[in-house]
Amino acid sequence: MTYLLRVVLPDRPGTLGAVASALGVEGADILSVDVVERHQGQAVDDLVVDLPNARPPDVLITAAESVRDVVVESVRPFFGPLDTARELELVESVAAAPERGIDLLVDAVPRIFRSAWALVVEASTGDVWSDGGTRVRRVAASSAAPETEAQTLPWLPLVKATVLDPSAGQSVPSAWTDLDTELAAAPLGRSDRALVVGRPGGPGFRPSELARLSHLAGIVATMTG
The missing domain is CATH 3.30.450.40 (GAF domain)
Structure with missing residues (x-):
């Protein structure tokens, strides 16, 4: 199942990588990343994430928020194409x-x-x-x-x-x-x-x-x- 995960995270090197690693532990695979905005030391990113069907979407929230100062704003099923332009x-x-x-x-x-x-x-x-x-x-x-x-x-x-x-x-x-x-x-x-x-x-x-x-x-x- 594919989900759209919006995360608010510190805009500093390594934070997104740490989130990706935490999601990977739960079997999630990041398909794309869109930077929604950056402001006053924070970034808002939309992550399209593929998760095995046997795993509930709640694990995405728990995994992402296990990284310090990361907050998940929303998670919802994603069915759209992965357009880049x-x-x-x-x-x-x-x-x-x-x-x-x-x-x-x-x-x-x-x-x-x-x-x-x-x-x-x-x-x-x-x-x-x-x-x-x-x-x-x-x-x-x-x-x-x-x-x-x-x-x-x-x-x-x-x-x-x-x-x-x-x-x-x-x-x-x-x-x-x-x-x-x-x-x-x-x-x-x-x-x-x-x-x-x-x-x-x-x-x-x-x-x-x-x-x-x-x-x-x-x-x-x-x-x-």
Whole structure:
């Protein structure tokens, strides 16, 4: 079974190697490592780890955290491909077929950000409900995106990439938050259109991931006009 393990560890030589050794003792094999961010002496890494089916995923947490000052932020099954140049491949695909740019974006974003789904929503300017809320339409969605569509999204227009937190008043359809889904959104070319990404079971989106999401959405919006 393959898992995605997000670890927070001291950003010093040898620490990741010690984690790899500890995981190896439990029979786990690291397939890939992505550096999510580095800040103030700490690193956040995503490890794709293969574990024998007879071993429970809890051993990954115990093994990694046996290394001093290492914390496992989340562990969840991983079924995606091991892409190494995901953003570049998306940009090349959009350049070849800009008329399909938004569809290509929502299909690629789940792989790029190791999430389950992505969709693009847009506020219908001047089109309001009787209660004054602005109507929202779905522009595009990945295959695994929730079928439930939003009627209104109070946080649109959106000025910058952000984590969506329904408990803080950033309401979304309940289907979007099933399975403890973490949500992030970024403007797509203009403030009334947004790219939304869902990651069931976490981990939460970090500032560096929001920056990448915003940058990628901006590139695709520019290329598609």
